[in-house]
Amino acid sequence: MNENMIETHAIRVRPGACCRMLVVAMAFSVAACAGKGKSSATDVEAQAFEDLRSEIREVIDDPARAAEAIALVNALPDELSALRRDVADRKRRARQLNADYDASRADFEALAEQFNRERRAGRQRVLDEHREFLALVTPEEWAEISKAHTKAMKATIKSMQAI
Amino acid sequence: MLIALFTILFLSASSTGLLDYIAESRDNVKAVMVKDDRRDAALDTLKAMKKITKGRNKDVKRVSKELRKAFAGADTSDEQLEVIWNGYFVAVNQYDHEIVDLRFELKEQLTREEWEAVFPGS
Numbered sequence: 001m002n003e004n005m006i007e008t009h010a011i012r013v014r015p016g017a018c019c020r021m022l023v024v025a026m027a028f029s030v031a032a033c034a035g036k037g038k039s040s041a042t043d044v045e046a047q048a049f050e051d052l053r054s055e056i057r058e059v060i061d062d063p064a065r066a067a068e069a070i071a072l073v074n075a076l077p078d079e080l081s082a083l084r085r086d087v088a089d090r091k092r093r094a095r096q097l098n099a100d101y102d103a104s105r106a107d108f109e110a111l112a113e114q115f116n117r118e119r120r121a122g123r124q125r126v127l128d129e130h131r132e133f134l135a136l137v138t139p140e141e142w143a144e145i146s147k148a149h150t151k152a153m154k155a156t157i158k159s160m161q162a163i
Numbered sequence: 164m165l166i167a168l169f170t171i172l173f174l175s176a177s178s179t180g181l182l183d184y185i186a187e188s189r190d191n192v193k194a195v196m197v198k199d200d201r202r203d204a205a206l207d208t209l210k211a212m213k214k215i216t217k218g219r220n221k222d223v224k225r226v227s228k229e230l231r232k233a234f235a236g237a238d239t240s241d242e243q244l245e246v247i248w249n250g251y252f253v254a255v256n257q258y259d260h261e262i263v264d265l266r267f268e269l270k271e272q273l274t275r276e277e278w279e280a281v282f283p284g285s
Contacts (some may be wrong), residue, residue, distance in 0.1 A: 076168055087176045094181055098266065099284040101275045105263065111257045112181050116252070119175040123248065126173040127241050128189055130234060133165070139237035146235050148167050153164040160167055161227075163176045 039158065048156035049077055056150040059141050069136050072129060080160065083122070087163055090115055170230045173248065181259045181267055186212035191281040196273070205272040212265045213231040217285055226251040 053070050060066040097103050097111055134142060189209050196202040229247050233239045270278065 018243055048164055073165070076172075079172055080168065083172060083176060091184070095184070095282070098185065099279070099282045101270065101278045105267065108181070108259075108263045108266070112256070112263075115181065116256075119252075123173055124177050126169055127244060130169050130244075131241065134237060137237075142237045143235075148164065157164055157167040160165060160171045163171060 047152035051150040059144045166234045195280045208269045
């Protein structure tokens with residue numbers, strides 16, 4: 001019975017179908033790898049932030065100050081995600097405008113000005129966060145926390161620099 | 164990592180150029196335009212775009228380095244960071260202005276159909 005089924009399957013396979021099945025299988029395997037890679041990058045970033053929190057707990061002896069510093073750090077992953085989304089959106093808008101053959105110089109100047117406004121808006125928030133962090137830690141603690149470079153942190157820095 | 168994070172958030176990303184990607188369109192132009200003087204002129208324009216983009220990328224690296232150093236100092240003031248940022252901002256504006264000039268130069272070298280094939284809307 002089983003042998004018949006195999007034979008039946010073999011007969012039903014049309015010429016070229018094997019190749020198509022192979023291509024589909026390869027596509028699934030590539031998609032699975034891509035999915036795995038994406039998830040790994042997210043995991044590495046989460047690990048990098050966890051390493052940073054651990055470093056803060058280790059360096060700052062005072063638990064109350066350490067908790068405040070960690071609370072500041074906790075807001076940063078969301079800011080990083082928002083920056084990635086903003087940059088993707090800026091690129092999409094620039095490509096869309098450039099594709100328009102009839103777009104005027106004024107259109108480009110308006111877009112550049114809009115981008116500048118968006119950049120300025122985020123800048124003050126970073127200055128405030130930096131100042132808040134410095135107010136919480138001693139210069140020695142700041143130097144220690146700044147020096148921390150785990151494997152996950154290094155990978156995350158590289159990925160941030162590519163934004 | 165905290166320093167790198169503050170730097171990248173402060174700069175609002177490294178790839179801040181308005182039309183950087185156009186400079187990478189050489190292959191599209193070669194595929195769409197026939198080989199003649201007009202195509203050579205378009206490729207020269209793209210070369211000029213690549214050159215100024217390269218210069219801009221160097222500026223970004225230099226400013227990032229200055230900012231990392233500034234953020235690392237426990238006594239760095241907001242004013243010091245502002246000075247670095249303002250210098251960078253002037254360079255970004257200058258770059259945007261030049262790349263838009265070149266974009267319009269390129270537009271003069273391509274027909275509407277060629278443009279739409281080289282730079283599809285979506």
